[in-house]
Amino acid sequence: MENVKKIILISGKRKSGKDHISATLQNIVRDRSQIVRISEPIKTEWAKRLNLNLNELLSDGPYKEKYRKDMIEWSEDVRAKDYGYFCRAAMLHAHTEIIIVSDIRRKTDIKYFLETYGTLVHTVRIMAKDEIRIERGWHFTKGVDDVASECDLDDYTQWDIVLQNNYAEDSEAGIKALREKFEF
């Protein structure tokens, strides 16, 4: 953790392009950076509990949607007792200068990072139109798209930067804006 100088929190609706933008950023700064996912300790612990095949759970295969709903409910319970639990677990192996957290979903995630890391933290919201998200494979799923994990940050207004990510040229402009804003 001593090395860490910037923590970039990435948020956005499903299929807005969080992974895409995070990977693009990571490709630019390479070994000075790493991508951290809050969902990783959630999936690891959930898989252990259910004795599931972790690789299946981490991939985009049929397991993902099937267990997603139950997993969200279980993680809500853990989070209700300790809102920083999964953020803390995800950051255990953070060691590079720039940390990109690619799946920020809740106000309490942001609260945890700001309380813990203060001015190191920068927040990014990625926006994409619904029709573009649909083209990328999104379809509205009750119990997933209408619950806190997907909607809690819809009314958050204090992003350091908001990026449009509908088309390739948007994402180029967005990455440029990020690099200027965060100086890398």
Ligand SMILES: Nc1ncnc2c1ncn2[C@@H]1O[C@H](COP(=O)(O)OP(=O)(O)OP(=O)(O)O)[C@@H](O)[C@H]1O
């Ligand atoms: N700017 C872009 N240019 C080209 N393809 C993109 C762009 N943004 C996203 N995509 C593609 O759209 C799909 C969804 O993007 P991505 O996986 O990054 O979204 P996400 O927000 O991480 O989704 P989820 O929350 O469901 O994991 C991927 O196949 C990705 O490659």
